[in-house]
Amino acid sequence: MIRERHLNILLLAGFLAVPLYALAVDEPFTITLATRAAILALAAVGLNIALGWGGLVSFGHAAFFGIGGYSMGILAFHAQNYMPLDLGFAVLEGTKSMPVIWLVATLTSALAALAIGALSLRTSGVYFIMITLAFAQMFYYFAISWSRYGGEDGISIYVRNEFPGLNTLAPIQFFGLCFAALLLALWLNARLVASPFGLALNAARQVPVRVQTVGLDPTRLKLVAFVISGAITGLAGALFADLNRFVSPSMFSWHLSGELIVLIILGGVGRLMGPVIGAILFVALDHILGGWTTHWHIALGAILLGVVLFARGGVIGLLCGPKGQA
Amino acid sequence: MSTILIIEQVLNGLQSGVMLFLMAAGLTLIFGVMGLINLAHGSLYMVGAFAAAAVAGATGSFLLALLGALVAAAVAGVLVEMLVIRRLYAADHLDQVLATFALILIFSEGTRLIFGSFPLYLDIPDWLSGPVTLPGGIQYPLYRLALIGAGLAVALTLWALIERTRIGIQIRAGENDREMIAALGVDISRLYTLIFALGAALAGLAGALVGAIQSVQVGMGEPVLILAFVTIVIGGIGSIKGAFVGALLVGLTQTLGSVFLPAFFRLFLDPATAMSVGSSLANMAVYILMSLVLIFRPTGLMGARA
Numbered sequence: 055m056i057r058e059r060h061l062n063i064l065l066l067a068g069f070l071a072v073p074l075y076a077l078a079v080d081e082p083f084t085i086t087l088a089t090r091a092a093i094l095a096l097a098a099v100g101l102n103i104a105l106g107w108g109g110l111v112s113f114g115h116a117a118f119f120g121i122g123g124y125s126m127g128i129l130a131f132h133a134q135n136y137m138p139l140d141l142g143f144a145v146l147e148g149t150k151s152m153p154v155i156w157l158v159a160t161l162t163s164a165l166a167a168l169a170i171g172a173l174s175l176r177t178s179g180v181y182f183i184m185i186t187l188a189f190a191q192m193f194y195y196f197a198i199s200w201s202r203y204g205g206e207d208g209i210s211i212y213v214r215n216e217f218p219g220l221n222t223l224a225p226i227q228f229f230g231l232c233f234a235a236l237l238l239a240l241w242l243n244a245r246l247v248a249s250p251f252g253l254a255l256n257a258a259r260q261v262p263v264r265v266q267t268v269g270l271d272p273t274r275l276k277l278v279a280f281v282i283s284g285a286i287t288g289l290a291g292a293l294f295a296d297l298n299r300f301v302s303p304s305m306f307s308w309h310l311s312g313e314l315i316v317l318i319i320l321g322g323v324g325r326l327m328g329p330v331i332g333a334i335l336f337v338a339l340d341h342i343l344g345g346w347t348t349h350w351h352i353a354l355g356a357i358l359l360g361v362v363l364f365a366r367g368g369v370i371g372l373l374c375g376p377k378g379q380a
Numbered sequence: 381m382s383t384i385l386i387i388e389q390v391l392n393g394l395q396s397g398v399m400l401f402l403m404a405a406g407l408t409l410i411f412g413v414m415g416l417i418n419l420a421h422g423s424l425y426m427v428g429a430f431a432a433a434a435v436a437g438a439t440g441s442f443l444l445a446l447l448g449a450l451v452a453a454a455v456a457g458v459l460v461e462m463l464v465i466r467r468l469y470a471a472d473h474l475d476q477v478l479a480t481f482a483l484i485l486i487f488s489e490g491t492r493l494i495f496g497s498f499p500l501y502l503d504i505p506d507w508l509s510g511p512v513t514l515p516g517g518i519q520y521p522l523y524r525l526a527l528i529g530a531g532l533a534v535a536l537t538l539w540a541l542i543e544r545t546r547i548g549i550q551i552r553a554g555e556n557d558r559e560m561i562a563a564l565g566v567d568i569s570r571l572y573t574l575i576f577a578l579g580a581a582l583a584g585l586a587g588a589l590v591g592a593i594q595s596v597q598v599g600m601g602e603p604v605l606i607l608a609f610v611t612i613v614i615g616g617i618g619s620i621k622g623a624f625v626g627a628l629l630v631g632l633t634q635t636l637g638s639v640f641l642p643a644f645f646r647l648f649l650d651p652a653t654a655m656s657v658g659s660s661l662a663n664m665a666v667y668i669l670m671s672l673v674l675i676f677r678p679t680g681l682m683g684a685r686a
Contacts, residue, residue, distance in 0.1 A: 111474050173671060177678045180417060180473055184613045185674050188667040191606065195667075199660030308606065312481050319478050349493050355485030362479040363467055 058374045085225040091337040092232040098317040098329030100286030106324030108279035109259035114186030118163040118284040120306035122291025125159035127209040127301030152217040163288020171280035194306035208302025322370030397631025398531025402586035403608035404623040406579025412618025413554040419480035422601025423487035428453040428584025429591035433500040442505035453584020461576040499595035616683025637662035
């Protein structure tokens with residue numbers, strides 16, 4: 055068994071090495087694949103906070119991913135068309151600046167997570183899974199019929215947004231930004247888990263009654279976790295939109311919510327690097343098997359079944375043993 | 381807005397409601413008795429539709445096609461239950477969601493591998509096509525009327541099966557206390573396979589019946605699956621009666637919403653805006669209905685008290 059900490063360091067080093075190598079041999083497409091993996095990992099790190107530590111099986115995290123995406127899409131759309139957005143009480147110019155877009159994406163998805171979480175946490179178990187799905191579907195259908203922003207066709211952004219001091223059009227520099235965001239989220243995640251809040255959250259997942267008897271409100275702990283989780287996934291959505299320079303209702307689709315869960319389970323639920331391994335594997339499989347046959351989803355399905363039935367704990371569980379031992 | 385239009389739309393709503401019930405009944409039984417969330421239920425719907433299209437293509441008989449759909453879906457259900465689902469009963473919901481999500485991937489790509497990506501068509505038989513005149517002079521398609529009749533007949537049969545037969549007693553007992561009926565000597569794993577096959581057959585039947593008015597294609601089960609989940613959550617998971625009420629509510633909300641909401645907004649908005657606001661609200665209405673039910677009655681309309 056490998057120690058989880060060693061595996062994590064190795065993994066991040068490997069993750070960084072691939073695009074650097076691709077840069078050296080001039081294969082920009084590999085850098086784009088790595089960027090995609092980093093962004094999906096970021097989204098799944100967000101979900102893992104709710105799912106792995108809070109025990110909240112959200113089947114609707116596409117809602118936050120999409121809100122982040124549309125935050126970017128709408129701001130950049132108004133900026134690129136020189137068409138200020140009239141809100142009634144204020145007129146917004148729109149912006150092409152990534153830091154501003156990220157801030158807006160994080161805040162709006164946190165707000166959405168607050169509203170969705172507050173309502174959904176009244177239920178639990180299977181009902182929680184279904185109500186989060188329902189909220190994501192509401193956003194999905196809303197986006198489809200929102201003709202001002204392209205409806206079903208979505209919004210195309212012609213030039214990638216700007217980050218002060220960097221050339222975001224260079225694939226490696228954009229990868230650097232996404233990787234930095236991922237590292238930041240992982241650091242936050244690790245600090246959160248070790249903090250008094252994280253310990254209380256862990257307890258609220260396992261024995262809510264005991265948490266209540268020591269005077270903490272389990273629902274509030276879970277709500278805070280859900281909001282943080284939604285905000286991180288929202289940031290990933292904004293980055294994903296910038297990677298593709300395109301936003302569409304499919305960012306809200308329930309397949310995406312399912313895929314995020316898949317990433318986490320592939321890697322390992324409630325493990326810091328679980329989502330990262332899952333995302334790397336997913337993007338690699340997509341690329342390798344997808345190049346080999348268009349029917350690669352059969353293989354993906356079989357792999358997933360294998361993980362659920364025979365390899366509980368995902369890749370990290372396989373390499374490092376069950377949680378709490380390493 | 382004439383009365384005729386309203387009656388027509390109510391009938392359309394009923395038709396999609398009873399078809400939804402065929403899906404939801406199996407889903408809710410499987411959850412109620414085995415405690416399993418089966419995302420692959422939509423795939424069984426698709427299997428039914430494809431089997432029906434294939435049999436109808438080979439024999440030209442619609443009734444044989446329906447029979448083919450029932451058999452194919454039930455067989456697929458039994459296979460899936462024995463190979464995969466059986467290992468998931470004791471697992472938590474997360475594993476069930478994931479494993480059945482994996483089954484969707486396998487079923488969808490497998491079907492695409494066999495039948496290709498182009499939609500198939502299943503024709504309505506001559507003896508069920510054309511309109512009928514209802515009392516009051518309303519022209520309504522005979523096939524849709526037949527769907528309503530078939531759905532209600534299945535609902536009634538299901539009710540009789542569960543309330544009036546020995547198997548039904550075992551199913552209800554299974555919902556209340558699995559360990560106890562196993563201890564009383566009922567072969568629980570055979571009962572589970574049977575329930576799964578029954579749910580699968582109902583889903584397959586729904587797929588074949590609806591396949592004749594829509595195209596038969598890969599992925600056709602997914603929108604229905606999501607709606608069926610909404611239905612059983614509204615009705616209360618595990619309750620057949622709840623599934624029936626939920627299915628009619630969802631069917632009517634969706635159908636009536638898509639016609640009347642745009643019309644309603646046209647009263648005070650310009651037509652283009654009214655159309656887009658109305659149609660988006662109509663699509664969202666079902667989910668709004670579900671979240672309202674869950675917020676005020678967290679276990680659904682007819683679910684057991686938490």
